[in-house]
Amino acid sequence: MVKALFKVAWYDSIINMTHWTLSGPRRPQTSTQPIVDFSHPSFLMITTSQIPSSEITPKHIYLSRRKFLRGAGLAASAAALAACGVPAATPPPDPTPTAVSSGEVAPPQTGATTDELGDPLTPYDAVTNYNNYYEFTTDKEGVARLAKDFPTSPWQIEVGGLVNKPGVYDLDDLAKFPQEERIYRLRCVEAWSMVIPWIGFPLAELLKKVEPTSKAKYVRFQAIYDPEKLPGQKTRWYNWPYVEGLRLDEAMHPLTILATGLYGEPMPPQNGAPVRLVVPWKYGFKSIKAVVKIDLVEEQPVSLWMAAAPNEYGFYANVNPDVPHPRWSQRTERRIGELKRRRTLPFNGYAEQVAHLYEGMDLKVYF
Amino acid sequence: MFRFTRFQLAVHAAALAPLVALIWDIALGNLSVNPIQDITFRTGKAAMVLLVAALAVTPLNTVFGFRQGLRVRRALGLYAFFYAAIHLFVYVVVDYGLDFYLIWLELAEKRYVLVGFAAFLVLLLLALTSTRGWQRRLGKTWKKLHRWIYVAAVLVMLHYAWVQKSDIRQPLAFSALLILLLILRIPRIRRTITRLRSRRASKTEDKGPAFSKI
Numbered sequence: 327m328v329k330a331l332f333k334v335a336w337y338d339s340i341i342n343m344t345h346w347t348l349s350g351p352r353r354p355q356t357s358t359q360p361i362v363d364f365s366h367p368s369f370l371m372i373t374t375s376q377i378p379s380s381e382i383t384p385k386h387i388y389l390s391r392r393k394f395l396r397g398a399g400l401a402a403s404a405a406a407l408a409a410c411g412v413p414a415a416t417p418p419p420d421p422t423p424t425a426v427s428s429g430e431v432a433p434p435q436t437g438a439t440t441d442e443l444g445d446p447l448t449p450y451d452a453v454t455n456y457n458n459y460y461e462f463t464t465d466k467e468g469v470a471r472l473a474k475d476f477p478t479s480p481w482q483i484e485v486g487g488l489v490n491k492p493g494v495y496d497l498d499d500l501a502k503f504p505q506e507e508r509i510y511r512l513r514c515v516e517a518w519s520m521v522i523p524w525i526g527f528p529l530a531e532l533l534k535k536v537e538p539t540s541k542a543k544y545v546r547f548q549a550i551y552d553p554e555k556l557p558g559q560k561t562r563w564y565n566w567p568y569v570e571g572l573r574l575d576e577a578m579h580p581l582t583i584l585a586t587g588l589y590g591e592p593m594p595p596q597n598g599a600p601v602r603l604v605v606p607w608k609y610g611f612k613s614i615k616a617v618v619k620i621d622l623v624e625e626q627p628v629s630l631w632m633a634a635a636p637n638e639y640g641f642y643a644n645v646n647p648d649v650p651h652p653r654w655s656q657r658t659e660r661r662i663g664e665l666k667r668r669r670t671l672p673f674n675g676y677a678e679q680v681a682h683l684y685e686g687m688d689l690k691v692y693f
Numbered sequence: 694m695f696r697f698t699r700f701q702l703a704v705h706a707a708a709l710a711p712l713v714a715l716i717w718d719i720a721l722g723n724l725s726v727n728p729i730q731d732i733t734f735r736t737g738k739a740a741m742v743l744l745v746a747a748l749a750v751t752p753l754n755t756v757f758g759f760r761q762g763l764r765v766r767r768a769l770g771l772y773a774f775f776y777a778a779i780h781l782f783v784y785v786v787v788d789y790g791l792d793f794y795l796i797w798l799e800l801a802e803k804r805y806v807l808v809g810f811a812a813f814l815v816l817l818l819l820a821l822t823s824t825r826g827w828q829r830r831l832g833k834t835w836k837k838l839h840r841w842i843y844v845a846a847v848l849v850m851l852h853y854a855w856v857q858k859s860d861i862r863q864p865l866a867f868s869a870l871l872i873l874l875l876i877l878r879i880p881r882i883r884r885t886i887t888r889l890r891s892r893r894a895s896k897t898e899d900k901g902p903a904f905s906k907i
C-alpha cells in the first residue's frame with residue numbers, strides 16, 4: 327500500500343513534468359525568496375513556506391493531480407501529496423504528515439513541508455526504504471528489511487583523542503542535548519537527492535563539552551563493527567569499519583549535526599540509528615551512520631571511501647557540480663520522486679553558510 | 694514459413710522475459726523510488742547477458758556439438774541490440790530529457806559512457822547488416838564486419854565494470870566467461886577441440902557390437 331501511494335506520487339510527477347515540458351517555463355528555483363532568519367542558529371527549521379503555491383505548482387496541474395488521485399481511488403493520500411502542492415501562504419500549514427503513510431502506521435510528524443528553497447520533503451517511505459548502507463547490503467531497497475532488528479539500544483559513543491574531557495555518552499546523555507528539527511537536502515554521490523526532516527543537535531555542542539585541545543585539527547568518526555549483526559561487513563571488499571572525517575571547523579559548523587531521528591520519529595535503523603552524522607553540504611557518504619567513536623586528531627583521517635578509491639573520493643567531498651566524477655553526473659541530480667534532472671547546487675545549496683570555510687582553497691584539488 | 698523448434702521458442706521466450714518482467718514491474722510499481730536507474734540497470738544487464746549468450750553459441754557447438762544453438766545466434770544478437778537500444782533510449786530521452794548538451798558533456802567526460810556508446814554503434818551497425826540481403830551484398834566483407842561483435846563485447850565489459858561503484862566481482866565473472874568464449878574461437882584451439890571430439894566420437898563407435906567389424 328505504501329509503495330502504491332508512492333508510485334502515484336511518481337507518476338504524478340511525470341504528469342507534472344510532462345506539463346512543464348509542454349508548457350514552457352521550468353519551476354522558478356532562483357526567483358523563490360525564502361525568508362529565513364539567518365541570525366538564529368535554527369534558521370533551517372523552516373516551518374512556514376513563504377512561496378505562493380502558484381509559483382510552486384500551476385493550479386491546473388495541482389487540480390489535475392488531485393483528480394488523478396481521486397481517479398486512482400486514493401484520496402487518502404491527498405495529504406501525502408500536499409507536500410508538493412500545499413497552499414502555502416498564511417496560516418502556516420497544519421501539521422498534516424507530509425510523508426506517505428499507509429494508514430495502518432501512525433503517520434510521522436514534522437513541522438515543515440518544504441526546505442528553505444521551497445522544495446517538498448521526500449516522502450517518509452522513500453527516505454526509509456532507499457538506503458545506501460553497505461554494512462547491511464549494497465541493495466538500497468534491501469537495507470530496511472535487513473536492518474529491522476538491528477539492536478540500537480543500549481549504545482555508547484566514545485569521545486576522545488585530543489580532548490581535555492574524554493567521555494562515554496550513552497543514549498540518555500545524547501538525549502539531553504537540545505533536539506531540533508533540521509530540514510536538509512541530502513545529495514548522494516550517485517546523483518540522487520532527497521529532502522529530509524532530521525531531528526538532532528549540533529555536533530559542536532558535544533565537541534564543546536569534551537574540550538578539544540589546541541592540537542586537535544580533525545575529527546575522526548567510526549561506525550559500529552559487528553559482522554554478526556551487520557552481514558555486509560562479512561565481505562572483505564570494503565575496509566570495515568566505516569570511517570569518516572571532518573576538519574575541526576567543519577565539525578563545529580552549526581549546520582553539522584548528530585541526528586537521532588527523522589520525521590519526528592526516532593531514527594530508523596536503516597537510516598543510521600541510533601545516532602549518525604549529517605553534513606548537508608557534503609555528499610551523503612560523509613554522513614556516517616551508527617557512530618560509536620569520535621576522536622579528535624591531528625592528522626587528516628583516511629575515510630573508508632578514500633581508501634577504496636582515492637581518485638574518486640576525496641577527504642572533503644563537498645557537493646560540487648564543477649568536480650566531475652567518473653561515474654555519476656555531478657552537474658545534475660535526480661530528486662527522488664521527480665522525473666527531470668535538476669542542476670546540482672554548489673555546496674548542495676548551502677554555499678552562503680559554508681563557502682567561507684574553503685576560502686583560498688582550490689576545490690578541484692581538495693575535492 | 695515461421696516454424697520454430699521447441700528450442701527456438703524457449704530461447705525467444707527467455708530473451709523476452711526480462712522485458713516482460715520489466716513492464717510488469719513498472720506497471721505494478723515494483724521498481725524502487727529511483728525507477729529510471731532501475732530500468733537502465735535492468736536493460737543494460739539484459740543486453741550484456743544476451744550478447745554473451747550470442748557469443749556462446751559457436752563455442753557450445755565446438756565443444757559439445759550443440760548444433761541447434763546456431764539457429765538462434767542471430768536472434769540472440771538482435772535481442773542484445775534491442776535491449777541496448779532501450780537502455781540508450783531511456784538514458785537519452787527519459788534520464789536526460791533530450792538535453793543533448795548535458796549528454797555531450799557526459800560523453801566527453803566519462804569513459805564508461807564513451808565505451809558504452811562505442812559498443813552501441815557497433816551493435817547498431819551489425820544489427821542493420823544482419824539481414825540475408827546484406828549478407829549477400831557484402832559477401833566476404835560481411836564476415837569480417839561481423840567479427841566486430843568481439844570488440845563490442847569487450848567494450849561492454851569495460852562499460853559494465855566502470856559503472857560499478859566498487860565491487861566489480863560480477864563484471865569480472867562475465868568478463869572471464871567472455872574471455873573463455875573468445876579463446877574457444879581461436880582457430881587452432883577450435884580445430885584441436887573438434888579433432889579431439891571427433892576422435893572420441895569414433896572411439897565410442899568402436900565400442901559398438903563386435904560383429905559389425907568383422
Ligand code: HEM
Pocket residue numbers: 653730733734735736737738739740741744773777780781784806809810811812813816849852853856
Ligand atoms: C550510448 C550507450 C550507453 C549509455 C549512455 C549507457 C549508460 C549506462 C548507464 C547510465 C548505466 C547506469 C550507471 C549508473 O546509474 O550507475 C549503465 C549501466 C549498464 N549498461 Fe550501459 N550504456 C550504454 C550502452 C550499453 C550497452 C551497448 C550495453 C550492453 C550491451 C550496456 C550494458 C550495461 C550494463 C550491463 C550496465 C550495468 C547494469 C548493472 O550494473 O546491473 N550499456 N549504462
